[in-house]
Amino acid sequence: MADYQDKEIEITNFQKKYSPGQEVTVIFQESKGFTALFYGYVLPFIIVLLTLIVTNSVTNDELLSGLISLGILIPYYITLFFFRHLLKKVFKFEVEETI
Secondary structure (H helix, E strand, C coil): CCCCCCCCCCCCCCCCCCCCCCCEEEECCHHHHHHHHHHHHHHHHHHHHHHHHHHHHHHCCHHHHHHHHHHCHHHHHHHHHHCHHHHHHHCCCEEEECC
């Protein structure tokens, strides 16, 4: 129970009516989870690492290279923010009634 947290998710397409307090199962495709993991963690890590290597070889200044490679995350996550409506269509949650 120590790790129990209330989560709020948005489910847009469901056919049945559910009442508050009713137990349901929320379904998310495992393959979509790996895609979300890639966009959220793996791709930014690769971008930071490549930016660090390229800027360090060009400028030969470790501090500047580190700052630029971390700063490259700002436009990356801003881009993800602007495409959040598209990502909501890709990453869909489904509801299934618990028996």
